[in-house]
Amino acid sequence: MRLEHADWVRFWREQRASLPWALLMLWLAAGVRLTLTTGASSVGLLDDAVFVGGFVALVQLFELWPRGVRVALVLWWGLLAILAVLADAIHYKYFGTFVNADDIFLTEEVGALGTSVKSLITPGVLIAGVGVPLVLLGWSVRTTWHLRRRRLSPLLLTWPVLAWAASLGHATLAHGQSGPAYNNPVALVLREVSEAVFGGKGVAELVEEISAGAPAFVAWPGNAYREHTRPDFPLLRVPVAPTRHATTPRNVVLILMESVRAYETGLAYEGPIQVTPNLKQLAQSAIEAPNFYAVGHQTVRGEGAVLCSMLSDVGGAPTYVRHPEVRTPCLPEILQDQGYSTYWISGFRSTYFNKKEFLTRHGVAHIDDMSQVPRRMLKTPIVGWGPSDVDIFSHAIDVLRHERKPFFAEIMTLSNHHPFSHNYGIAQPDAARDVHQDPMYRDYLRGIHYTDYAIGKFFEMAAHEPWFDNTLFIITGDHGAHAYPRGVDRQSTPARMNEMFFRVPFLMLLPERKHQRLDAVTSQVDIAPTVLDLLGVRASNAFMGVSMLAQLAPEQRVAFFATTNEWSVRQGDDYCYPIGTDCVVGGVPRCAPGQHANASGHACFSARGDLLDPATEFPGRTQTVPDSVSRNMLDRGDRLARASRFLVSDNRLFPLLP
Numbered sequence: 001m002r003l004e005h006a007d008w009v010r011f012w013r014e015q016r017a018s019l020p021w022a023l024l025m026l027w028l029a030a031g032v033r034l035t036l037t038t039g040a041s042s043v044g045l046l047d048d049a050v051f052v053g054g055f056v057a058l059v060q061l062f063e064l065w066p067r068g069v070r071v072a073l074v075l076w077w078g079l080l081a082i083l084a085v086l087a088d089a090i091h092y093k094y095f096g097t098f099v100n101a102d103d104i105f106l107t108e109e110v111g112a113l114g115t116s117v118k119s120l121i122t123p124g125v126l127i128a129g130v131g132v133p134l135v136l137l138g139w140s141v142r143t144t145w146h147l148r149r150r151r152l153s154p155l156l157l158t159w160p161v162l163a164w165a166a167s168l169g170h171a172t173l174a175h176g177q178s179g180p181a182y183n184n185p186v187a188l189v190l191r192e193v194s195e196a197v198f199g200g201k202g203v204a205e206l207v208e209e210i211s212a213g214a215p216a217f218v219a220w221p222g223n224a225y226r227e228h229t230r231p232d233f234p235l236l237r238v239p240v241a242p243t244r245h246a247t248t249p250r251n252v253v254l255i256l257m258e259s260v261r262a263y264e265t266g267l268a269y270e271g272p273i274q275v276t277p278n279l280k281q282l283a284q285s286a287i288e289a290p291n292f293y294a295v296g297h298q299t300v301r302g303e304g305a306v307l308c309s310m311l312s313d314v315g316g317a318p319t320y321v322r323h324p325e326v327r328t329p330c331l332p333e334i335l336q337d338q339g340y341s342t343y344w345i346s347g348f349r350s351t352y353f354n355k356k357e358f359l360t361r362h363g364v365a366h367i368d369d370m371s372q373v374p375r376r377m378l379k380t381p382i383v384g385w386g387p388s389d390v391d392i393f394s395h396a397i398d399v400l401r402h403e404r405k406p407f408f409a410e411i412m413t414l415s416n417h418h419p420f421s422h423n424y425g426i427a428q429p430d431a432a433r434d435v436h437q438d439p440m441y442r443d444y445l446r447g448i449h450y451t452d453y454a455i456g457k458f459f460e461m462a463a464h465e466p467w468f469d470n471t472l473f474i475i476t477g478d479h480g481a482h483a484y485p486r487g488v489d490r491q492s493t494p495a496r497m498n499e500m501f502f503r504v505p506f507l508m509l510l511p512e513r514k515h516q517r518l519d520a521v522t523s524q525v526d527i528a529p530t531v532l533d534l535l536g537v538r539a540s541n542a543f544m545g546v547s548m549l550a551q552l553a554p555e556q557r558v559a560f561f562a563t564t565n566e567w568s569v570r571q572g573d574d575y576c577y578p579i580g581t582d583c584v585v586g587g588v589p590r591c592a593p594g595q596h597a598n599a600s601g602h603a604c605f606s607a608r609g610d611l612l613d614p615a616t617e618f619p620g621r622t623q624t625v626p627d628s629v630s631r632n633m634l635d636r637g638d639r640l641a642r643a644s645r646f647l648v649s650d651n652r653l654f655p656l657l658p
Contacts, residue, residue, distance in 0.1 A: 018056055018059060019143075020140040020143055021055070021056060021059045021074070021136075021144075022052065023136055024078065024081075024136035024140060025056065025081070027133060027136060028051075029051055029184060030048075031085065031128060031129065032048075032085060032088060032089065032184065032185060033045070041181045041182055041580065041599035042599060043182045043599065044181050044182050044183060044184070046166055047182065047183050047184040048184045050166045050167045050184065050187050051184040051186050054163040054167075055077070055081065059073075059074055059077070059140070059144075062074055062144070063144075063147060067145065067147075070147075071145055074140060074144045075137070075141055078133075078140060081186065082129075082130070082134070082137065084185070085129070085133075086125075088185040088186075089125065090121065090125075092180070093482070094418065094482070095482075095563065096297060096482050096501070096563060097297065097564045097565040098180055098185040098188055098189075098565050099189065100188070100189060100192060100316060100317075100564045100565070180565060180566075181599070183565075188565075203646040203647060203649075203652055206234075206642050206647065207231070207232065207234050207647075209639060210234035210235070210639070210643070211228060211231050217544055217640075218545070218546040218552065218556055218557060219546075219556075220237060220529075220546055220547075220550075221552060223240055224239060224241070224538060225240060225538070226238045226239075226240060232652065232655075233542065233653065233655050235544065235643075235647065235654075236540070236542055236654060236655065237541050237542070237543065238540050239540065249338065249339065249340070249406035250471065250472050251406055251408070251467050252335070252340075252408045252409070252471070252472045252474070252531060253462075253472070253473050254306065254408075254409070254410045254411070254474045255413070255474065255475045255476075256299075256303060256306065256410060256411070256412045256413070256476060256477075256478050257416070257451055257455075257475065257476065257477045257478065257504075257505075258412065258415070258477075258478060259416050259417060259418065259444075259447070259448075259477070259478070259479065259481040260276075260413075260477040260478075261448075261477060261480045261481065261501070261503065261504055261505075262290070262292070262504055262505045263503065264431075265280070265448075265452075265505045267279060267283055267505045267506075267507070268290040268291070268292075268503055268505070268610070269610050269613055271612065271613070274431075275429040275431055275432070276449065276452035276505075277452065277456075279452055279455065279475070279505060279507065282455075282475070282507055284515055285509065285514065285515055286507040286509045286515060286516075287507070287508040287518060288505075288506065288508075288515075288516070289506040289517075289518045289519075289522050290517065290519065291520065291559075292476070292503065292504060292505070292506035292524075293502045293503055293504065293524070293561050294479045294502050294503075294504045294523070294524055294561060295312045295523055295524050295561045295562070296312030296318075296479060296561065296563070297479050297562075297563045297564075298353075298478075298479060299353075299412070299478040300321070300353040300354075300355065301313075301318050301319075301479070302478035302479050302524055303320075303355075303478065304319050304320060304358075305523070305525045305527075305545075306527045306528065307332060307359075307362070307528065308328055308330035308331070308362065308528065309331075309525045309527070309529060309541070309543035310330075310525065310544055310644075310648070310653070311640060311643065311644035312644060313645050314562045314564065314567050314641040314644050314645055315564060315565075315645055316645060318353060319648055320353055320355060321353055321354045322649070323649060324357045324358040324361060325361065326651055327651055327653065327654045327655070328541075328542050328654045329362075329539060329540065329541050330362040330363055330528070331363075331408065331531060331532075332344075332359070332364045332365075332410075333363025334363070334541070335408045335535075335537070336363045336365065336408075337539070338535075339405060339406065340405065340407055340408050341365060341407040341408070342363055342364050342365045342407070342409075343364070343365075343366045343396075343407060343409040343410065344359050344367050344368065344409075344412075345368040345369075345395065345399065345409060345412070346368070346411075346412040347370055347373070347386035347387040347389070347412070347415075348369060348385050348386045348412075350367045364410075366399075368395065370386045370387055372395070373387050373392070373395050379391055379394065380425060381423070383422050383424060383425075384415055384417050386414050388415055388425075388454070389414065389450065389451055389455075390457055392411065392414070393411065393454055393455070393457060393458035393461070394461065396409065396411050396458070397458070397461045397462060397465065400467065411458075413454065413455075415450050415451060415454070416444075416447030416448055416450065416451045417447075419440070419443070420440060420443035420447045420481075420483070421443045424450040426449075426450060426453055428445075428446050428449065429449045432445040432449070434486075436486055437485060437486050438483070438486070441483045441485055441486075443483075444481055469511050470511075472508070472510055473509040474506075474508050474527065475505070475507040475508075475509075476504055476506045476507070476527070477505055479501070479502070480500060480501035480502060480503070480504065481501070482501070488500070493584065493587040493588060494580065495579050495584070495589065495603065495605075496588055496611055496612070496614075496616075498568060498577050498578075498579065500612060502568070503612065506522070508530070510534070520552070520554065520557050521558065521559045521571065522557065522559065524545075525543070525544045525545030526546060526547065527545070529545055529546055529547045530547045530548045530549060533547040533549055533550070540654075541654070542653040542654040554571075554572035554573075557571070557572070558640075560641075566578040567640070567641050568637075569636060569637035571633060573607055573608065574605075574606050574625050574629060574633060575603075575604065575605055575606070575607060575611075576603070576604040576633045576634055577603055578602050578603075579603050580601075581597040581599060582597060582598050582599075582603050583595055583597050583598075583603065583624075586617070588611060588616060588617050588622050589603055589605035589607075589622040589624060590618075590622055592619075602634060602637075604624065604634065605623060605624050605625060606625050607622045608621050609621050
């Protein structure tokens with residue numbers, strides 16, 4: 001069919017009916033882009049074009065239907081788009097990531113997040129995210145109602161073809177980048193669904209790469225374990241010698257602190273803000289690791305790493321929720337096989353994020369949550385989401401006092417949970433009185449200080465227990481928080497913010513060991529193998545970490561940490577962080593004279609000094625790493641990201657041994 005000039009004129013006139021709908025989609029896309037912390041790239045704007053063009057094509061196809069059906073479809077898809085973008089805005093403010101396709105598994109947790117979500121819905125969010133979009137949607141519905149039914153025409157395929165072409169262009173330019181600056185959140189979810197349906201580079205290729213010796217995970221040093229004994233389970237380690245049983249097995253108490261970062265403790269960087277005097281005092285006789293990282297941005301992800309030496313699932317829902325049946329020996333199960341009683345003690349409900357199902361499948365015999373702490377037993381008021389940290393520690397002492405076997409006990413704090421604006425009932429630290437700081441950050445400091453206060457009370461009580469002198473204590477944080485001190489700007493120092501969020505404190509206390517500082521790069525996946533190393537326990541495992549006490553060269557150790565949208569990797573003094581540019585003006589890595597920042601998924605650089613220290617931003621302290629180092633680190637990070645997803649989803653961590 002030949003298209004005359006009049007046909008084109010008539011077609012473009014008809015596009016005016018789609019104007020309010022197009023404005024709605026543009027408003028939603030612009031709203032997401034303006035709230036990003038990593039800025040916008042040309043690739044991200046192209047993905048926004050896919051989102052706008054695709055939804056405009058959708059509403060134009062609706063014009064082929066009768067009026068009533070057409071209006072209903074426009075209203076439905078409009079409300080769905082508004083809700084999706086609003087959910088993404090709130091999710092991003094809370095987690096620093098976009099919603100992903102697997103978040104459908106987490107919808108039942110929305111109620112538990114009520115207080116945090118409520119604090120994020122401000123009048124500005126309601127006006128920009130709800131009010132204006134609803135006005136534009138109403139205009140679009142009105143226009144659609146008065147539009148005459150359209151006939152199918154080749155010109156109607158213009159928008160779908162343009163959207164399809166832009167989508168191909170985005171896929172080519174993004175090279176698999178899932179960071180916010182490179183993607184429209186709605187388009188990202190649609191691509192994830194497409195990948196799940198049609199498949200992608202997955203487990204078979206990954207198993208082959210790891211089995212062939214591709215550098216991803218750290219090999220266990222020495223001759224304690226045999227590796228690569230099963231080609232289809234590339235991470236399987238089998239001990240060469242049996243466990244060396246101790247005369248008196250040592251107890252293990254693991255304290256996992258909610259939202260406590262290293263920055264505010266002074267345990268990693270002796271900065272101006274320190275609000276944890278009890279942790280500082282404990283560190284004087286502890287093994288401390290100043291370069292220690294959380295692997296994810298949610299408690300359940302960090303807990304999986306600590307207990308099972310298993311990386312967080314990059315690009316999907318937490319393993320606890322998505323794959324609770326995954327076969328992998330975790331620390332509680334291994335110790336249970338050695339005759340230990342195993343406990344999980346927390347101030348919130350054990351069903352949150354499917355914890356109870358996962359933990360009971362992986363060796364935790366006794367679950368004590370808020371339901372086991374009657375209100376009549378509470379000595380202090382409820383703080384935030386549940387019983388105070390002081391009461392939970394007191395309850396843990398009561399529970400463990402009656403245990404006659406060696407025990408492993410994880411105690412999770414809760415009082416320092418977003419939105420942090422709780423009544424802690426103790427004097428606030430001096431740093432929290434600084435009126436120049438953001439109010440949420442001042443509340444965050446109060447919360448960290450209270451958790452530290454509760455830990456001090458716990459050790460006062462535990463010191464009088466008969467099991468105290470035969471117990472290994474481990475204290476660490478689960479993840480950071482998106483609350484930052486004055487002077488840390490999201491646009492100028494993205495690498496430093498990344499460092500602040502994921503770097504958490506780590507202390508390990510044993511009565512017979514003096515203070516020791518482990519400067520090596522380590523993370524939560526290294527805790528389980530370290531505990532087994534100290535206890536003299538050897539067991540078959542599929543750990544993704546290695547003992548922190550093992551003698552390894554700096555380049556052999558790697559810390560991998562991620563959100564659901566983007567991952568980071570550190571190896572010695574080399575970093576590859578997803579900051580959206582290859583250099584930063586006035587930040588890390590600093591642009592050299594005459595150098596202009598270019599869009600980049602990851603910036604790979606070396607830093608002489610601590611990234612938590614602002615002095616590291618000065619010229620000469622950071623530099624771009626050679627291309628060969630950058631490629632190796634990015635390849636390693638990509639392999640770790642895929643391993644966290646495909647080996648777990650395909651149940652390729654550990655075999656069902658006879």
